[in-house]
Amino acid sequence: MKITTLRRKIDQIDSKIVSLLGDRAELVVKIGQEKAKANLNVHVPQREEEIVTRLMRQNRGRFPAHAIRPVFREIISACRAVQAPLSLAYLGPEGTFTHLACTRRFGGSAHFVPVHTISDVFAEVEKGNVEYGIVPIENSSEGVVSHTLDMFVDSDLKICGEILLGVSHSLLSKSGDLRKVQKIYSHPHAFAQSRKWLEANLPRVPLFEASSTAAAANLVTKDRTAAAIASELAASLYDLKVISRKIEDTPCNITRFLIIGRSGPASTGHDKTSLMFSIKDRVGALHRILEPFAKHQINLTKVESRPSKTKAWEYIFYLDIEGHLADESVKAALALLEEECLFLKVLGSYPREHSIES
Structure with a gap:
């Protein structure tokens, strides 16, 4: 009986939260209307960071402080989408670490546009097809992404923000059986970041380069003798099984991404x-x-x-x-x-x- 009573109280709190979220969305719409009248940008990244920082500082209860950011990222993303979803170009296809960086920063309600190359990301922003682009700039193990740096020579786009993403690689296949792996696909950076694990566990298996980790995962869907080094997000998107997790050589494997736009x-x-x-x-x-x-x-x-x-x-x-x-x-x-x-x-x-x- 006590559990039933406590659950009833939780249900009442959840109902209040949903009602307050509706109130919040209404206010966001009104702010959007005022911004439109004043010809101001809808997306103000520093305002979002101020909200999260303030709430983390105010948190005094049992709710974990580290969970404030992901919860309010989705709330902010959903409320913003009530006006119009924020559109973002990224180095695709779905399931790349750039895609993962997008969702971790902008939430699931943004509109994500996968493109084939870093040049295409810049082009989509320059044409005004999207508000922002997300491109990798450097990895803590493998260094700088030179093509991204080179793009800034002729582009007038501005860096509007950065995303630091902890990158963890998994070995994926259709069967999930290490013994059946006869070839491995992945991006060259993923191979380099997992070199020791590959030498220890699959030293004689040939490696084949793919344009991205997600492209590698897609190739594996058509070949039961192949495996891919990619993210767990790619495993869920391409219906693959995880053979082994966290195969990267360095536990602190961080990739930095840049958010590019037309003004800073x-x-x-x-x-x-x-x-x-x-x-x-x-x-x-x-x-x-x-x-x-x-x-x-x-x-x-x-x-x-x-x-x-x-x-x-x-x-x-x-x-x-x-x-x-x-x-x-x-x-x-x-x-x-x-x-x-x-x-x-x-x-x-x-x-x-x-x-x-x-």
């Missing part, structure tokens, strides 16, 4: 700015470009170089720094930096990601 967000006070530039070829040139940041006490979080592809041995540098373009210290440092550069391009200022999705 306002300062939040916890931001990062990404730059690209080329420098004059002279003695001490690299020291000269780092000096302005030291002078204004700006922390550099990433330095990367790529061939310019216009002249032999000429390089383009990519920097991530702490701070927003609107900050006076950042403005002053960039003014000094520009004096030493052949060209300088700000790729965007955006909120720093502190939490790692998994």
